Amino acid sequence: MVDIRDIAKMAGVSTATVSKVLNNYSEVSEATKIRILKIVEEVGYIPNSSARALSTKRSWLIGIVYSEHLHIGLEHNYFSGVLEAFKRKVESLGYDVVFISGKDIGYLKRCQVRNVDGVFVVTADITDEGLRALLDSDIKCVTTDVPYKSIPLVYSDNRQGSLLAVRHLVELGHRRIAHIAGPLSSIAGQERLDGYRQGLAEAGLPYDESLVVEAGEYDAQSGYDCMNRLLQLPQAPTAVFVVCDLSALGVVRCISEHNLVVGKDISVVGFDDIELAAHVHPALTTLRQDRKTIGKILAETLIKRMNNETVEEKIVIPTKLIVRDSTSRID
């Protein structure tokens, strides 16, 4: 394997000079720069990243911390979408993305061992001692769903989204609008519930506690279970705003099994706009989260933090109502 010293020898310069052109410093003449670049190209020289990291004290690695908390993780469309956009952005700046698991020695230590330059905490349990140790350390972090102290947070405008959902249902004539809330230990769960209440208030509708049930997790089974409870009410709702699409699919299943027709007897609105939302029957009305934008801004924010620039603590991205077939005007 050819190293920087070989290149230097071939070009008749010192390693310092080669290093400078490789990191395009200005203090080297155009002529030698071209000459060196040509040689580098010809012999296919690849800098040793370990040596580089050792010297610069930067690993050019960004850690992804996540655990399958609340049953959301990489398998969830939202997170994989955000992660994809995040990855694309940081890669364009020369960073690579590495998974950090908390197993055995804890997140913080793992980050230190790998010497990551920053970390993206995707989804995790804030009650986890180990996670808090990481967030409290001086490693630069960024997150999209766990609010903690002044860790920058980039996420959807949950309140506004929920508001749009309720308005949509109200416009269709619904009055008995239920809400299947997410776990209220999560910020998304809380805020979406808030938006729902605000929507009702706006429409002059009373807040009926019996129409709100809290799901244990962000998954289909929870939606199914919650809907079951709603259907046992003396007077069932005519519409349900569900905290996420996955749960909404469970709701759809439940309604169907009761021989009712979704989008006719009962309207359903989800949240996320997972890919499947458009492809199930009936296609799901939902709030689209702008995963691409969130991931990109998350990346930019983290990079800024890594450069010790100041950043906003909270960036909120609007959602968009996507009307499909699971909602309809009440008869």
Add this chain to the structure above:
Amino acid sequence: MVDIRDIAKMAGVSTATVSKVLNNYSEVSEATKIRILKIVEEVGYIPNSSARALSTKRSWLIGIVYSEHLHIGLEHNYFSGVLEAFKRKVESLGYDVVFISGKDIGYLKRCQVRNVDGVFVVTADITDEGLRALLDSDIKCVTTDVPYKSIPLVYSDNRQGSLLAVRHLVELGHRRIAHIAGPLSSIAGQERLDGYRQGLAEAGLPYDESLVVEAGEYDAQSGYDCMNRLLQLPQAPTAVFVVCDLSALGVVRCISEHNLVVGKDISVVGFDDIELAAHVHPALTTLRQDRKTIGKILAETLIKRMNNETVEEKIVIPTKLIVRDSTSRID
């Protein structure tokens, strides 16, 4: 930050000795070993991985190569499941997992820059020049869906699975069984089609070309489109075996939109057993791929390859038929 020299000084030994206990070599007395370990623990010493990598020429990093080829990628339940199991296994052995994107400089070069010890090619386009360069290099690879030369391949027994699907439908009395095949450029697409044909042959049913349509991608839309074509046939099939669950959901949607009832008028069998399969309406009969086992064996195989042990070129894991509500006896 305390380094190995500080530890050595504190323990009154040389760095060599400290290094040896840290990598538990035998040639150091039990007494000093304990003494050093105690100090390491007390001061929370963390070895510098860059220096380590530089010295050992191993990065302890395993690359994940994937592109959103054929619309399958991290968002696909199969791959995220396999990846999760893979990750768990290699992490337990001290490796971390890093994403490798082919953008800009190509997979091979990116792997070389990061100096990965091995790579898991998750899903990618084998016609991609850059990917072939990687697979042809002397970097140790392993894969679950792209057969190429002697790169070890661990995956489901597609033929057996398809056979089970067809047998199941035959047992329910179906005779006109259609198949929505995956892209035949993929090994899964080919083998599942093979299994389907074998199943028909076994049951003494003729192979009817008009009952087989090839999907463009492994997604819901493709399933939807294919089913549309099948329903335009003069005599529609009574059962459809679909190459994957995602497409099967598209099929379900299509059938429903034609005011037919899935699991009554037309039976549907998927492949994968994605998480949602059990939670949609009707719950999907499908072939479960053993993602955990595949991921684990993939990891073990790669590690062996990295240690220059010989491994089997092809390891096939059985699938399991999961009967739910989308299939029923024909009237």
Add this chain to the structure above:
DNA sequence: AATTCTTTCGAAAACCTTTTCGTGAAATCC
């Protein structure tokens, strides 16, 4: 008592970059 063998440890080289600071030459200024 002399020799050999083991055990335990250390000195120092090696791994490959980056970066600081100094130097000489050329260009610019009064």
Add this chain to the structure above:
DNA sequence: GGATTTCACGAAAAGGTTTTCGAAAGAATT
């Protein structure tokens, strides 16, 4: 034409670990 600045580059240190090989001391063997 002398003083000053700018430019282009290099010598060498620094970064933290692993590993080889040799040395010393103690144990075992003749």
